[in-house]
Amino acid sequence: MATPLPQTYLTQCCLPCEKELNLVLYLHQVVGPNANQKTIIPTKPGESLFGITAVNNWAIVNAPDFKAKVVGHAQGIHVMADQPSVGYYNSSTLRLWREASRERLFR
Template identity: 40%
Template sequence: MTMASPFGVFVCLLIVLPQIQAASIPYNGTVPLQGCQIPCMTEVNLHLFLHQFVDGPNQPNRNEETLLQTSFPFGFGTTIVHDWTLTETTNSKDTVVARAQGVHVQAGLTKDNRWYMTHNIEFEQGSLHMKQVCRV
């Protein structure tokens, strides 16, 4: 007599467990099943302007800082952390709606300005206008 392999037991469970689960759900024949309802969705249309003030000398209002400056060609590996502001207009002095907070890294070894960026967008409280859209 041979024993089942762990993979064989796993496959058997994948096939049998959904059937056992479906059979165990109680069904009340007196209550009609309701049709699938689509919940209200939130529609967000963003038209924001990002304001970047680069790191460097004589930049008092900069919103990024160089963490690592390398000597590789094209600045490969240079790492900068940023906290860029986002407004609803092109005016950087307008009310800040959100902030793009993250890091960008010079990722081009053979060409300049090949940046990899990652950031979260952190919205200021109460400044995002959303509209509920319900579809039936």
């Protein structure tokens, strides 16, 4: 039998509140000869997509333009993990950095 999850209680924060940061970022997916996503484990034609695996290294930019500044990358793996329907398991890492030193802000 599964162990039940512990109860979660909401309480008021007694520490100084953190500042909220809202970012508007764009993800560039490239197809063709310079593609930034690739299927590494395909399935056979006529079979289900179960097990198909792809990797990606998408650029995160600050504007919806091909000449926009790259501010990070979304890198990860996608695995089709649902047999009866389309359902992907995603594992990704998002890295953002400051312009001056390329210091990582988040990971």
